[in-house]
Amino acid sequence: MQQHNLLSTPLAHDAYERERLENVRPAEWRNPRPAGRYNLVVIGAGTAGMVAAYAAAALGAKVALIERNLLGGDCLNVGCVPSKAIIRTARLYAEMRDAEHYGAKIPVDIHVEFPAVMQRMRGIRARISRTDSVRRLVAAGVDVFFGAARFTGSGTLSVDGTKLRFKKTLIATGARPDTPSIPGLAEAGYLTNENVFDLTELPSRLLVIGGGPLGCELAQAFSRFGAQTIIAQDIPLFLPKEERDAAQILSEAFARDGIEVRLNTSAVGVRVEGGQKLVDLVSDDYKSTVAVDAILTGTGRAPNVEDLDLEAAGVEYDTEDGIRVDDFLQTTNRRIYAAGDVCLEHKFTHTADASARIVVQNALFAGRRRLSTLTIPWCTYTDPEIAHVGLYVREARAQDIPVKTFTIPMHEVDRAIADGEETGFVKVHVRERTDRILGATIVARHAGEMINEITLAMVAGIGLRTVARVIHSYPTQAEAIKKAADAYNRTRLTPTIRSLLRLWLKW
Numbered sequence: 001m002q003q004h005n006l007l008s009t010p011l012a013h014d015a016y017e018r019e020r021l022e023n024v025r026p027a028e029w030r031n032p033r034p035a036g037r038y039n040l041v042v043i044g045a046g047t048a049g050m051v052a053a054y055a056a057a058a059l060g061a062k063v064a065l066i067e068r069n070l071l072g073g074d075c076l077n078v079g080c081v082p083s084k085a086i087i088r089t090a091r092l093y094a095e096m097r098d099a100e101h102y103g104a105k106i107p108v109d110i111h112v113e114f115p116a117v118m119q120r121m122r123g124i125r126a127r128i129s130r131t132d133s134v135r136r137l138v139a140a141g142v143d144v145f146f147g148a149a150r151f152t153g154s155g156t157l158s159v160d161g162t163k164l165r166f167k168k169t170l171i172a173t174g175a176r177p178d179t180p181s182i183p184g185l186a187e188a189g190y191l192t193n194e195n196v197f198d199l200t201e202l203p204s205r206l207l208v209i210g211g212g213p214l215g216c217e218l219a220q221a222f223s224r225f226g227a228q229t230i231i232a233q234d235i236p237l238f239l240p241k242e243e244r245d246a247a248q249i250l251s252e253a254f255a256r257d258g259i260e261v262r263l264n265t266s267a268v269g270v271r272v273e274g275g276q277k278l279v280d281l282v283s284d285d286y287k288s289t290v291a292v293d294a295i296l297t298g299t300g301r302a303p304n305v306e307d308l309d310l311e312a313a314g315v316e317y318d319t320e321d322g323i324r325v326d327d328f329l330q331t332t333n334r335r336i337y338a339a340g341d342v343c344l345e346h347k348f349t350h351t352a353d354a355s356a357r358i359v360v361q362n363a364l365f366a367g368r369r370r371l372s373t374l375t376i377p378w379c380t381y382t383d384p385e386i387a388h389v390g391l392y393v394r395e396a397r398a399q400d401i402p403v404k405t406f407t408i409p410m411h412e413v414d415r416a417i418a419d420g421e422e423t424g425f426v427k428v429h430v431r432e433r434t435d436r437i438l439g440a441t442i443v444a445r446h447a448g449e450m451i452n453e454i455t456l457a458m459v460a461g462i463g464l465r466t467v468a469r470v471i472h473s474y475p476t477q478a479e480a481i482k483k484a485a486d487a488y489n490r491t492r493l494t495p496t497i498r499s500l501l502r503l504w505l506k507w
């Protein structure tokens with residue numbers, strides 16, 4: 001199993017990296033002596049594990065948290081935080097190149113300082129690591145153990161030989177990159193999210209294998225830094241889960257950025273020649289070879305279920321889908337729960353967080369909170385962003401739910417026009433003949449922010465009629481949502497109501 005280890009990166013002596021390490025894995029750390037039987041032992045200190053440990057300790061529980069690598073898990077160290085930091089700089093470069101569009105002129109040639117981009121990212125990551133620091137956990141009353149956890153029975157586990165007893169346990173061991181088995185790939189060397197943020201030099205030519213959210217976000221960022229970028233995806237549809245018009249808009253945006261997207265294309269072999277990586281690609285019957293300097297794989301995530309001796313605890317699992325849980329996040333051992341990427345279909349930081357909160361209530365306070373009641377939005381942070389919540393039209397149709405959709409293109413929104421950010425749309429689906437929101441897709445520069453308004457409306461049971469009554473500050477891009485609600489309201493003006501109104505006004 002590939003494991004990112006900060007201590008072994010070439011950047012271990014960078015001041016920002018030292019600060020991060022001091023926060024998330026201090027060198028002088030000594031594990032505490034186990035304090036009897038814990039109310040909750042948490043395995044894995046990513047988002048799910050940290051949220052659960054804090055929440056349980058705040059409620060008075062005796063909590064132990066075990067981490068084999070770095071506190072903060074993927075999100076802080078090799079996921080959301082570093083990716084969003086470099087995406088921001090990539091956007092700046094794209095905007096600088098587009099300066100004339102905004103009536104500005106950059107008086108010099110734009111030169112990408114890749115080491116500075118990565119240094120800024122490391123600075124941001126170090127700063128955010130303060131929130132995930134061991135000091136904060138200890139101050140909150142959590143016993144922190146560094147080491148690999150494995151079960152030794154249905155009520156015990158050990159951390160590198162130290163035995164811990166528990167009433168309840170949460171498995172929050174996350175997931176890792178699921179690397180494709182392509183002959184020659186391992187020998188040639190490749191990047192995943194676990195080492196791509198250690199780069200100090202920009203690869204001139206990059207092949208991204210896999211066109212999911214991770215592949216798309218990083219492909220666009222690296223392309224904007226100046227890497228000649230190809231995405232190879234083995235299925236015929238780009239962003240297959242998203243609505244087709246959303247995927248089409250992103251595909252056009254990628255073409256403008258100079259990214260070559262090859263669909264229905266599999267990488268079948270890799271070899272190194274003259275210092276470059278030659279990758280054989282097959283698209284139907286067409287074979288080609290591309291020469292690149294780096295290969296980034298983004299072909300999915302595999303749950304971390306091995307190495308835990310789950311059999312000893314009677315916890316059932318699957319190496320693809322992870323730990324088997326019911327709607328209350330309970331495993332096949334009633335004292336053991338799971339949360340986050342190790343068991344969920346939607347592998348996001350906010351779902352790791354939400355599922356951890358469910359576990360604390362259900363495991364420690366006999367709660368009956370269900371995973372299925374959550375309304376989960378998500379966003380792919382490309383430019384434009386694609387965000388979604390609730391049902392897609394195809395899902396509603398599959399469930400025989402009649403749907404009516406209200407779509408507002410961003411080029412009808414004053415703020416989007418003023419900002420030169422007109423690409424995209426807001427699309428809200430309601431149940432036909434009602435204003436009940438079933439779902440929404442937003443493609444826009446700030447879609448990830450805008451989707452929260454729809455999510456709030458769905459969770460609070462607020463329909464489009466009420467959204468239409470909410471005053472939105474002018475000019476904001478979120479006005480697109482208000483316009484969709486206004487469009488719904490206009491449908492309430494049936495011919496009968498219209499003629500009644502006309503009669504009233506005449507009178």
Ligand SMILES: Cc1cc2nc3c(=O)[nH]c(=O)nc-3n(C[C@H](O)[C@H](O)[C@H](O)COP(=O)(O)OP(=O)(O)OC[C@H]3O[C@@H](n4cnc5c(N)ncnc54)[C@H](O)[C@@H]3O)c2cc1C
Binds near residue numbers: 070078079193349352
């Ligand atoms: C490049 C990238 C970008 C992303 N961007 C976003 C984004 O913008 N927004 C978003 O919502 N999500 C994003 N994600 C997903 C997000 O990072 C994950 O969903 C989230 O980190 C899951 O949290 P977790 O706690 O379940 O697992 P993790 O963060 O993976 O934490 C699990 C922890 O368990 C530890 N562990 C594993 N096995 C053991 C063991 N046996 N003993 C002790 N410890 C163990 C691991 O070392 C790890 O620290 C991104 C992911 C990637 C890869």
